[in-house]
Amino acid sequence: MLNKATQETVAAGGTAAAPQDIAATMRVLGTSARKAARKLATATTAQKNAALQAMADAIRAATPEILAANARDIEAMKANGQTAAYLDRGTLTEERIEAIAKSLEDIGNLPDPVGQVIAEWDRPNGLHIERVRTPLGVVGVIYESRPNVTADAGALCLKAGNAVILRGGSDTFHSNRAIHAALERGLVAAGLPKEAIQIVPVADRAAVGEMLKGLDGTIDVIIPRGGKSLVARVQAEARVPVFAHLEGICHLFIDKAADLDMAIDVTANAKMRRTGVCGALETLLVDRSVADTHLVPICKALMDRGCEIRGDEEVRARLAEARPASEDDWRTEYLDAILAVRVVDGLDTAIDHIETYGSHHTDGIVTDDPKAAESFFQNVDSAILLHNASTQFADGGEFGMGGEIGIATGRMHARGPVGLEQLTSFKYRVRGSGQMRP
Amino acid sequence: MLNKATQETVAAGGTAAAPQDIAATMRVLGTSARKAARKLATATTAQKNAALQAMADAIRAATPEILAANARDIEAMKANGQTAAYLDRGTLTEERIEAIAKSLEDIGNLPDPVGQVIAEWDRPNGLHIERVRTPLGVVGVIYESRPNVTADAGALCLKAGNAVILRGGSDTFHSNRAIHAALERGLVAAGLPKEAIQIVPVADRAAVGEMLKGLDGTIDVIIPRGGKSLVARVQAEARVPVFAHLEGICHLFIDKAADLDMAIDVTANAKMRRTGVCGALETLLVDRSVADTHLVPICKALMDRGCEIRGDEEVRARLAEARPASEDDWRTEYLDAILAVRVVDGLDTAIDHIETYGSHHTDGIVTDDPKAAESFFQNVDSAILLHNASTQFADGGEFGMGGEIGIATGRMHARGPVGLEQLTSFKYRVRGSGQMRP
Numbered sequence: 001m002l003n004k005a006t007q008e009t010v011a012a013g014g015t016a017a018a019p020q021d022i023a024a025t026m027r028v029l030g031t032s033a034r035k036a037a038r039k040l041a042t043a044t045t046a047q048k049n050a051a052l053q054a055m056a057d058a059i060r061a062a063t064p065e066i067l068a069a070n071a072r073d074i075e076a077m078k079a080n081g082q083t084a085a086y087l088d089r090g091t092l093t094e095e096r097i098e099a100i101a102k103s104l105e106d107i108g109n110l111p112d113p114v115g116q117v118i119a120e121w122d123r124p125n126g127l128h129i130e131r132v133r134t135p136l137g138v139v140g141v142i143y144e145s146r147p148n149v150t151a152d153a154g155a156l157c158l159k160a161g162n163a164v165i166l167r168g169g170s171d172t173f174h175s176n177r178a179i180h181a182a183l184e185r186g187l188v189a190a191g192l193p194k195e196a197i198q199i200v201p202v203a204d205r206a207a208v209g210e211m212l213k214g215l216d217g218t219i220d221v222i223i224p225r226g227g228k229s230l231v232a233r234v235q236a237e238a239r240v241p242v243f244a245h246l247e248g249i250c251h252l253f254i255d256k257a258a259d260l261d262m263a264i265d266v267t268a269n270a271k272m273r274r275t276g277v278c279g280a281l282e283t284l285l286v287d288r289s290v291a292d293t294h295l296v297p298i299c300k301a302l303m304d305r306g307c308e309i310r311g312d313e314e315v316r317a318r319l320a321e322a323r324p325a326s327e328d329d330w331r332t333e334y335l336d337a338i339l340a341v342r343v344v345d346g347l348d349t350a351i352d353h354i355e356t357y358g359s360h361h362t363d364g365i366v367t368d369d370p371k372a373a374e375s376f377f378q379n380v381d382s383a384i385l386l387h388n389a390s391t392q393f394a395d396g397g398e399f400g401m402g403g404e405i406g407i408a409t410g411r412m413h414a415r416g417p418v419g420l421e422q423l424t425s426f427k428y429r430v431r432g433s434g435q436m437r438p
Numbered sequence: 439m440l441n442k443a444t445q446e447t448v449a450a451g452g453t454a455a456a457p458q459d460i461a462a463t464m465r466v467l468g469t470s471a472r473k474a475a476r477k478l479a480t481a482t483t484a485q486k487n488a489a490l491q492a493m494a495d496a497i498r499a500a501t502p503e504i505l506a507a508n509a510r511d512i513e514a515m516k517a518n519g520q521t522a523a524y525l526d527r528g529t530l531t532e533e534r535i536e537a538i539a540k541s542l543e544d545i546g547n548l549p550d551p552v553g554q555v556i557a558e559w560d561r562p563n564g565l566h567i568e569r570v571r572t573p574l575g576v577v578g579v580i581y582e583s584r585p586n587v588t589a590d591a592g593a594l595c596l597k598a599g600n601a602v603i604l605r606g607g608s609d610t611f612h613s614n615r616a617i618h619a620a621l622e623r624g625l626v627a628a629g630l631p632k633e634a635i636q637i638v639p640v641a642d643r644a645a646v647g648e649m650l651k652g653l654d655g656t657i658d659v660i661i662p663r664g665g666k667s668l669v670a671r672v673q674a675e676a677r678v679p680v681f682a683h684l685e686g687i688c689h690l691f692i693d694k695a696a697d698l699d700m701a702i703d704v705t706a707n708a709k710m711r712r713t714g715v716c717g718a719l720e721t722l723l724v725d726r727s728v729a730d731t732h733l734v735p736i737c738k739a740l741m742d743r744g745c746e747i748r749g750d751e752e753v754r755a756r757l758a759e760a761r762p763a764s765e766d767d768w769r770t771e772y773l774d775a776i777l778a779v780r781v782v783d784g785l786d787t788a789i790d791h792i793e794t795y796g797s798h799h800t801d802g803i804v805t806d807d808p809k810a811a812e813s814f815f816q817n818v819d820s821a822i823l824l825h826n827a828s829t830q831f832a833d834g835g836e837f838g839m840g841g842e843i844g845i846a847t848g849r850m851h852a853r854g855p856v857g858l859e860q861l862t863s864f865k866y867r868v869r870g871s872g873q874m875r876p
Contacts, residue, residue, distance in 0.1 A: 025563055034513045038793070042817055127827060134819070136849050220849055239836035241679060241850050262872040269874035355476070377867045379480055381572070389870030390564060398875065399559055399866070411574050411658055412679050413851040425849035426838070432827030434700040436707035437836065 001086045002157040011238065022206045027083030029198050030215030033138045034082055036195035037163040041135050045112040047190060052108035056101040059151065062182040063097050069178035079169050090145045090172050100151045100179070103403075107155040110117030110402040114161045115418045116136050128431045137163030137220035140211045141405070142234060144226030146170035150179045153225070154197040156405050158187075160423035163196050166221065167211060169226070170203040177201075193237075208233075214240040221419065223406055228333075243418050245383075245409040247333040248278035249327045250391040253350040253376065254298065255367035256289035262388060263294055264301045269390040272305045272362065276335045278407060279362050279384075283330060283340045285350045291343045292320065298339060306339045314343035330357040347372055351379045358382065360409045362394040383409050383416040460644045467603050467636050468653030471576045474633035475601040479573050481630060483550040484544065486597055489634075490546035493624030494539040497589065500620040507616035508585065515609050528583045538589045538617070541841075545593040548840040551858045552599045570848045571862040573599030575658035576729045576811050578649045579843070580672060582664030583607035588617045591663070592635040594843050596625075598861035601634050603657065605649060607664070608641040615639075646671075652678040661844055661856065666771075681856050683821075683847040685771040686716035686799040688829040691788040691814065693805030694727035700826060701732055701804045702739045705829040708802070714773045716845060717800050717822075717832030718759050721768060721778040723788045729756065729781045737779060745775045752781035768795040785810055789817045796820065798847045800832040821847050821854040 039047075059066070070092040077087055113133050120130040139162045141153040150168055157164035168176035180199040187194045200207045211219060212234060221241045224234040231244050252270055254263050270281035287296045291314060299309050299319050309315070310329050311322035322341065329340040330353070344350045354363050364386035365376040373387040384394050394417070396404025401419030408414045414422035478486075497504070508530040515525055551571050558568040577600045579591040588606055595602035606614035618637040624634045638645045649657060650672060659679045662672040669682050690708055692701050709720035724733045729752060737747050737757050747753070748767050750761035760779065765776040768791070782788045792801050802824035803814040811825040822832050834842025834856070839857030846852045852860035 038819075041819065121838065122452075123836070127836075129837060239677075255553055259872075266872060273875055335440065373869070381476070381479065382865065384866045384868065386868045387870060388874050389868055389873040392875040393565065393868065393870075393873065395875075398561070399567060400559065411572075415863055415869065416866050425853055428820065428822045428854050430824045430827055430831065431811070432825060432831075434697075434704060435827040435831065436703055437711055437828050437830040437833075 017218060017321070019206050022202060022204055023210055023431055026200070026207055026210035026215055030138070030218030031201065032195040032283050033165055033198060034218045036193040037135065037137050039163075039193050040158070040161045040163055040196055041114075043116075043161065043192060047107040047192060048112065048161070050058060050300070051187050051190035052104050052155055053157065053186075054189040055155065055183045056104040056108075058182040058185040058189070059097060059101040059104065059179065062178065063094060066092060066097055066175065066178040066182070067094070069174035070172070072174045073172050082171070086145070090147065090175070092147055092175060096148070096151040103148070103152055103193040104155050107152075107159050107403060110159060110420060115423045120428060125435050126433060127435055130429045131426050132429055133421070134427050136423055136425050137162060138218055138364070139164045139423065140167070140219045140222040140240075141165070142167045142211065142222060142224045142226075142230065143169065143288050144230060146225075147172045147175040147179055148226055150176045150199065152403070153223070153405055154180070156403060156420060157423060158196055160420045162423055163198075164202065165198050165211065165215075167200040167208060170205075173203045183221045189323065203405045209237070212237045212239065221371050221413075227407055241412065242407060243408040243410065243414045244376065245278060245359065245361050245407050247359045248280070248394070248407075249282050249284060249331065249333050249357065249359040250279060250361060250394070251283045251350075251354045251358060251363045252281050252391060253285045253344075253347070253354075253363075253365045254287060254290060254294055255365055255369060255372045256287040256349060257369035257372060258287075258290060258294060258366040259368055262296050264298050266366055266388065266390050267298050268301050268305060270392055271302055271307055271339050272337065273390070273392050275337050277392065279367060279392045281336065281339065281391050282333055283342065283353075283357070284344050285353055287347070287350070288314070288343050288345055295319065295341070295343070305337075307339055309339055309341055311341040312343060315341045333359070347375060351376065353378050354382070361407065362386065364389065383407070412429045439774045442848050449495040452494060455795075457644050460642055461648055464638070464645055464648035464653055467638065468576070468656030470633040471601040471636060472656045473598075473601055474631040475573065475575050477631050478596070478599045478601055478634055479552075480725055481599065482582050485628060485630060486550065486599070487546040489543050489596065489625050489628035489630045490593055491624075492536070493589070493593065493621045493626040494542040494546075495622040496627070497535060497539040497542065500616065500623075501532060501781070504530060504535055504613065504616040504620070505532070507612035508610070510612045511610050520609070524583070528585065528613070530585055530613060534586070535658065536819065538586050541586070541590055542593050542789065543599050545590075545841060546860060548597060550597065551862045556864060563872055563873050564871060568828075568867045569864050570867055571859070572865050574861055574863050575600060576656055577602045577861065578605070578657045578660040578678075579603070580605045580649065580660065580662045580664070581607065582647055582668060583609040585610045585613040585617055586662075587663055588614045588637070588869075590619060590841070591661070591843055594841060594858060595861060596634055598647060598858045600798060600861055601636075603636050603638065603649065603653075605638040605646060608643075611641045645673070650675045650677065654809050663696060663844055665711055666672065667735070671746050679850065680846065681844060681846040681852045683716060683797065683845050685797045686718070686832070686845075687720045687795065687797040688799060688832070689721045689723055689792045689796060689801045689811065690719050690784075690829060691723045691785070691787075691792075691803045692725060692728060693785060693803055693807060693810045694725040695807035695810060696725075696732060696804040697806055698732050698735060702736050704804055704826065704828050705736050705801070706743060708830055709740055709745055709777050710775065711828070711830050713775050715830065717830045718773065719756070719777065719829050720771055721780065721791075721795070723780050723782045723791055725785070725788070726781050726783055733757065733779070740777060743775075745777055747777055747779055749779040771797070792818055792820070799845065800829045802827065802829050821845070
């Protein structure tokens with residue numbers, strides 16, 4: 001009888017493999033990636049951009065194969081009774097494939113971070129010191145069933161001079177492999193090692209476990225892209241650094257000096273522009289001083305847009321339509337048209353609430369009082385803090401980074417949007433004229 | 439019968455504790471540190487500097503107690519038959535205590551990294567984005583028997599706004615505790631939480647294991663300071679990020695365009711200034727083109743200074759006094775007056791040797807050819823690269839960082855000297871005027 005992991009492999013069209021075979025397969029991926037990373041580290045910007053263009057061309061040329069592979073995945077997903085929303089995320093069309101190719105070209109147009117001098121200074125003894133960006137090395141990306149991530153993550157890592165090992169969701173196994181095959185052709189056409197972008201060739205989940213152990217030190221960082229359960233597993237099991245956010249319980253505080261119209265607009269955009277993104281608002285905090293003037297108009301504007309309001313006693317006393325909020329609501333990332341609303345006793349109480357229940361992702365304040373904004377900026381320990389702007393700006397593209405591979409809430413290395421710069425490390429170059437240390 | 443860990447605790451004057459008690463003790467340290475870190479994050483520069491001054495004053499005032507505690511440690515070390523060199527490292531004198539106090543004042547005079555705006559830019563929609571330094575959070579420092587680290591590490595972490603949990607070597611348990619007691623008095627005198635700098639109150643090694651597990655997520659990073667076996671254990675077991683270098687197998691390459699006098703001076707300084715530091719030269723690579731002119735004078739200069747030379751066949755053909763080098767010698771950090779020397783076929787072979795045998799710590803080239811230096815800088819993947827300067831400049835103080843807590847060879851977050859800046863993270867502050875995301 002097949003075990004669960006093997007069943008999954010077979011269902012996804014792979015061949016059943018024993019755990020030791022998977023470990024061996026993954027070790028080969030790791031060693032090849034490390035070798036490719038060394039070559040990529042000294043690849044020129046022109047070489048990397050040529051590869052990105054060749055990858056885009058190869059994706060376009062492979063449209064029929066990619067669509068055929070995707071049809072196979074979709075059929076299996078339908079047979080497994082997946083929801084319409086899930087099927088939509090996994091479905092590729094000619095337009096979506098063109099968008100993938102275009103995105104590769106866009107990444108080609110971004111400035112190359114590698115070799116940038118981040119800082120330089122002279123020492124009294126005449127030494128000149130430069131801190132210069134270098135690639136990180138080998139990145140492992142573990143993602144759920146969005147085939148475009150195969151190309152996006154591969155391209156961002158390549159541009160930053162890193163080798164990448166991709167492990168996509170098993171539901172889009174064939175789509176991911178077809179896209180990856182095109183990327184590989186682009187790399188080869190541009191004279192870069194095809195091992196610069198590798199994809200795990202088995203759908204077996206044991207492969208994820210091997211990646212999380214770091215493949216004998218060959219993986220430098222793991223980036224998970226997907227839902228909370230994926231990220232939680234990665235954070236719990238990874239023996240290498242992880243760039244991730246577990247959830248985005250984003251807050252907006254309506255200060256006593258908030259302009260009402262701005263508060264309505266910013267709240268509505270933060271909550272309802274898209275409810276399923278990590279920068280979507282989940283909890284609204286309203287200063288008691290303006291609860292009587294601001295709370296109801298803001299909540300009504302949201303209800304008009306189809307949002308359910310869950311409030312504390314103070315909110316429900318002012319807004320009969322509000323459902324009661326429980327302690328759980330303050331800790332919930334709805335990713336849906338639901339908003340938790342609480343009346344608080346001023347800025348400090350709002351900050352306490354955010355530090356108690358928040359996820360250190362993105363939090364904002366609406367106020368015309370610069371001092372209140374400064375205090376909020378100083379005292380809230382989140383990756384992204386906003387003053388008078390929608391929390392949905394929490395995005396590498398919106399930050400002008402030209403793209404992101406995710407958003408991190410950890411404090412090490414990368415925090416906030418993880419773009420090209422965050423995918424690099426640095427080294428010191430010291431120039432002397434025979435200096436000896438006394 | 440007592441187990442080994444308990445025996446150690448008792449020998450060090452602590453009370454024997456069951457493993458579950460140690461875990462509980464350590465958890466309390468973690469929770470207190472996290473609480474203190476939140477307060478430190480918003481402490482002003484003046485508050486932190488006042489605390490550093492008060493700590494320096496308290497250290498000076500506590501000189502008799504510190505000397506008495508140290509005498510107790512030294513007596514136990516002598517009874518255990520420790521070497522003279524080991525005893526010297528662990529011994530405190532009035533002068534050394536004054537140096538510790540002075541070092542605290544020096545750290546007070548360094549610029550405060552917290553709140554520094556590292557980058558800022560405007561977006562077309564009018565959003566102004568700042569990346570600003572914040573503390574990292576809670577640092578765990580695990581060190582061997584150098585009591586001055588107690589004060590140095592505590593002070594550097596404090597200045598960067600971090601809480602720290604210190605775990606010093608059990609051989610200087612009492613000295614560390616006496617120094618720590620003075621630091622605590624300084625913190626309290628300046629109105630900062632005394633939990634900002636905590637020391638593990640038991641000498642039991644199980645405490646280290648608990649720290650490496652991260653104390654329920656309360657420790658953000660571990661910094662080991664000590665020999666290779668300590669660092670290796672920390673790197674193998676830590677479930678949190680580690681800033682460290684396992685070893686410094688530092689190379690110097692004498693290029694064919696190297697000036698002979700400079701090559702002699704720089705090599706002699708790199709090897710012999712101090713042989714026991716991590717930036718000390720361990721392997722010399724000489725370009726075959728200058729082997730006949732440069733190799734013997736450089737090696738003779740080292741031998742005159744008491745250095746043993748271990749060479750490959752090519753070296754021994756030119757220098758009869760050289761002992762034969764084995765494969766192991768290329769992988770050895772001697773930390774002693776011994777140098778491995780090899781003749782290589784040009785720059786690329788030198789780079790290959792360094793990438794094969796090196797430790798990515800510090801490597802240098804001596805050459806008058808800027809192109810050779812550029813190629814070396816580009817192709818050697820080490821934290822610190824030097825051109826025409828001694829490898830012994832691998833030091834935060836020499837880099838102008840004003841002090842360091844160690845040197846890191848990892849690629850994540852901190853690389854090279856770990857000074858105040860490297861002990862910080864960052865967050866984004868975004869200022870708008872009601873912007874909504876389209």
